[in-house]
Amino acid sequence: MIYLDHAATTPIRGEVMEAMVPFLTEEYGNASSIYGLGRGARSAVDKARHSVAQFFGCADSEIVFTSGGTESIHSALLGAWLARPDRKHIITTAVEHHAVLHTCDLLHEMGLEVTILDVDENGRVSVEDVIGAIRGDTLCVSVMMVNNELGSVNQVAAIAEAVHRASPDVLVHSDMVQAAGVFRLELDRSGVDLASMTAHKLGGPKGIGALYIRRGTQWKSVLRGGAQERERRAGTENTAAIVGFGAAVDWLSRHFEEHTEAIRVRSQALREGLSKISAITWNSPPDGVPHILNVRFHGIRADRLLMRLDLEGVAASAGSACAAGSLTPSHVLLAIGLDPKAARESVRFSLSDEMTEEEISQALEIIERTVSQLQSTTRPS
Template structure:
């Protein structure tokens, strides 16, 4: 099987699995307990928090562990709303993950007004288009760093700085789930107040994420019931998962340059192998992160192509894994202004360090053969 759906989830790296194993069996203490078992678990949490902080350019105390990216996003948006002091306007973009857009839908039921910024004709979000929609009653702007369907990089830092120049009290959140393993991050130097992360996109386990809350940000906890995570997220921490998350980002930190070179090589090899096949167009911009390549195969329905690819041993996706089973076309490609026909004929391929150039080339060749057969 050739697995090319790494934007949905990545394989757990053996080093990560090894780091987690003791906390799945022998080291089972509750990190809130004061005895030796608890202190050992607490030390493991502290180590993982420091590893993630070092990787993203934050202070350890600014990071709160969650059950994943979706919870981190919900906590950022809803926690900012709770602390907004009566302001009820939020600005986001049409390109966001459903974890953002559906949370915005929920906030609307609580009286929040949400303004959705559409991308320009080139599919990009422009700084000025976001800033001009910021109002005195805006409490939050939420803009993702890397789009999960096309790999497009959004100008989050520029948007955050421009927003705060206009209305200094407006806070900025960024969904950085897809950015964590593809962009060099330095939250110290950014103007972002909140950032959301997930472990299973970077060779870590599922069921663990993190929320960055800049020191001094206006935010209230959403989940109550205990004093865990500096009273920001109640509930006993997923120690094994958090250890795995820390080990995963530590690995990336140590091997960053080689990791990125490898992913670029995979993306380029896959695209080269598709060259010469007529009616093939990149939906991903040229400056997208290398881990994601969204491709339009003119005249071939994506659902049919994905089924045939799966039967031939190639795993890919038509978009976000969170919309699996849905017949709805990609909201991201629609927002970019593509006609419905193109949207329904597009496939996302995504790469990881577990892929080799030989297998991605083979995956592209299989794709070529199936596309040609379906067109006939």
């Protein structure tokens, strides 16, 4: 199989798996226990936290481990409101991941007003629109850094700076799930108060994520129970997964330039090859992140194309994996101005550094042949 859906999830790197195995077997202690087996697990968790914090450019104490990006997002927004329930307004954008939009729906059910800002044709929100939406009772602004369907990049640092200049007590949250393997984030310099990440987009395991909470941010724990994570996220630590997260970012730290360059080269080859296919339109902007390419194949429904590609051994998607199986057109593509028909004809290809030139060439040959076959069956006689 030629896997072109790395924005949905990535395979676990061998080095990451090796680091995890002992904590799935003989090193099974509870990291909250005080005897030797527990202390060993605690040491591993602390080491991984340090690796994650260093990679994301923040203090160890500002990292809270979660079950993944969705929990990190939910906890960021709901925890901000629990700390300041007098605030009744939140701002986000029309192209956010459903983890953000559905959490905002929940906050709306709890009495908050939600302002959803429009974006431009590339999926970006303007700083001016964000500032213009702030009110006296605004709690938080949530803007994703890299869009998971288009690959477009929001200037989150500029937005955070402008928000804090206009209204210093308004928090800024960013979904950085798709940005973490592309940019050196330097959270301490980013201006954001809260940020959400996950390991399985970075060659790490599923089921483990991180929430960045800037020191001094008004925030309360959402998941209550034990005293884990400095009483910010209760529940027995998933030691093996946390170790895997740490190993994944350790690998990226050592290989970041070659990792990003390999993706850039593969992306350029894929983009050039796809551009030779007739009747396509690019949805991804040319200055988006290289690992996500979204393209419309005119006259071919994405679900038909994806099923045929799957039969030919190529895996891709029609957008967010979390919305797979939905008959509703992508909210992201509708938000950038596509009509429902165009949105249903759009496919996302996403790459990793581990893909070979041969895989890209084979994928292009299969895609071109399959598109040609499907176009021939849809042309009027």
